[in-house]
Amino acid sequence: MLRLASAAKDQGVAMKAQKIYLDFNASTPIAPEVVQEMEPFLSQHFGNPSSVHWAGIPAKGAIEQARKRVAELLDCHPGEVVFTSGGSESNNHAIKGVFFALRQKGNHIITTQIEHPAVINPCRFLERLGAEVTYVPVDRYGSVDPQDIQKAVTPNTILITVMHANNEVGTIQPIHEISEIAKGRGIIFHTDAAQSIGKIVTKVDDLGVDLLSVAGHKLYAPKGVGVLYIRSGTPIEPLIHGAGHELGRRAGTENVLLVVGLGKACEIAKRYLSDNRILKLRDRFWKLLQDHFGEKVVLNGHPVHRLPNTLNVSFVGKAGGDILSRLDGIAASTGAACHSGSVELSPVLKAMRISPDVGMGAIRFSLGRTTTQEEVDAVVQRLKNTVPLSATVC
Ligand SMILES: Cc1ncc(COP(=O)(O)O)c(C=O)c1O
Numbered sequence: 001m002l003r004l005a006s007a008a009k010d011q012g013v014a015m016k017a018q019k020i021y022l023d024f025n026a027s028t029p030i031a032p033e034v035v036q037e038m039e040p041f042l043s044q045h046f047g048n049p050s051s052v053h054w055a056g057i058p059a060k061g062a063i064e065q066a067r068k069r070v071a072e073l074l075d076c077h078p079g080e081v082v083f084t085s086g087g088s089e090s091n092n093h094a095i096k097g098v099f100f101a102l103r104q105k106g107n108h109i110i111t112t113q114i115e116h117p118a119v120i121n122p123c124r125f126l127e128r129l130g131a132e133v134t135y136v137p138v139d140r141y142g143s144v145d146p147q148d149i150q151k152a153v154t155p156n157t158i159l160i161t162v163m164h165a166n167n168e169v170g171t172i173q174p175i176h177e178i179s180e181i182a183k184g185r186g187i188i189f190h191t192d193a194a195q196s197i198g199k200i201v202t203k204v205d206d207l208g209v210d211l212l213s214v215a216g217h218k219l220y221a222p223k224g225v226g227v228l229y230i231r232s233g234t235p236i237e238p239l240i241h242g243a244g245h246e247l248g249r250r251a252g253t254e255n256v257l258l259v260v261g262l263g264k265a266c267e268i269a270k271r272y273l274s275d276n277r278i279l280k281l282r283d284r285f286w287k288l289l290q291d292h293f294g295e296k297v298v299l300n301g302h303p304v305h306r307l308p309n310t311l312n313v314s315f316v317g318k319a320g321g322d323i324l325s326r327l328d329g330i331a332a333s334t335g336a337a338c339h340s341g342s343v344e345l346s347p348v349l350k351a352m353r354i355s356p357d358v359g360m361g362a363i364r365f366s367l368g369r370t371t372t373q374e375e376v377d378a379v380v381q382r383l384k385n386t387v388p389l390s391a392t393v394c
Contacts, residue, residue: 066263087215170310179208
């Protein structure tokens with residue numbers, strides 16, 4: 001028994017030493033305080049929040065407390081917070097909801113070429129229903145020029161949707177400037193803040209948005225929960241019709257357990273916004289890579305206007321997928337797929353017009369609250385040992 005326990009412990013230590021998670025833009029672990037807050041709603045409070053009796057009251061109270069906590073992070077009125085099943089649903093609701101509410105007024109939507117598929121694909125779907133969509137290009141850093149948005153506006157434009165920060169390269173968009181253009185023309189403005197929330201300040205009035213999407217699992221809350229912020233008075237159809245939950249804006253009994261988790265995660269996130277520990281680690285990571293690889297390593301994304309946790313780097317002339325497969329135990333993402341010797345860059349890197357020999361070597365490292373300096377240094381060392389300085393072909 002003792003031997004078994006100590007063998008398991010040894011194995012545990014060995015596994016811990018090997019496994020390093022640097023993919024926080026893909027998903028975050030649930031924060032321990034969030035787990036604790038959710039527990040009574042797993043084990044005790046089962047009531048329907050719409051029930052007015054003793055079983056429903058704690059559930060209803062918990063949802064309203066969560067709504068307040070989200071509102072504090074977004075700096076909005078709690079009544080403007082609508083709980084959803086995540087970032088994809090929030091984006092679908094925003095885009096389709098405005099189109100269906102305003103289709104008599106116009107059919108033109110403006111977005112960018114680097115949006116998440118949860119924005120691009122609802123737009124593509126609406127094109128089949130008669131929408132016209134302009135996909136505004138970005139520069140080499142993944143930044144949108146507000147003037148390009150301005151030029152794309154037509155008398156038929158009903159919606160502009162531009163992500164706050166990009167999931168692959170972390171570039172932060174000039175949302176406030178774009179909001180001025182939208183406001184000046186009476187156009188509804190949505191931003192997908194799935195990646196920015198909790199990493200940088202996301203106050204809806206500072207950003208000037210009418211609609212904003214949140215994804216819980218990027219914020220140390222569980223997967224399958226999110227928020228659509230709907231500024232009071234914004235014309236929008238529900239995506240899911242049914243009973244009058246969420247003041248008639250999103251039908252379906254609220255997922256109390258996950259909503260409670262998201263509320264707590266938002267409360268905690270406020271505490272981290274002024275903490276630059278992750279930024280410092282990310283910059284250390286980049287400096288160590290530059291010191292060793294020199295011109296053989298290239299930064300993808302904006303050098304300054306970028307999420308503080310995101311480091312997307314290209315190992316020039318190498319294949320990111322090959323490198324990651326040799327870095328067994330290190331969780332990160334690539335920006336290109338290599339098939340039978342040819343390279344398919346991600347739509348984001350393509351839109352940034354990154355050349356194939358640079359783009360194919362892209363790896364996104366995204367750091368989080370549990371990332372340590374030891375982990376960063378260990379990954380750099382593994383990269384030094386793994387990636388030769390000479391050129392290889394995919
Ligand atoms: C920018 C962005 N938008 C939307 C989503 C989708 O969110 P969810 O997974 O909660 O549906 C993601 C998730 O990767 C994302 O990064």
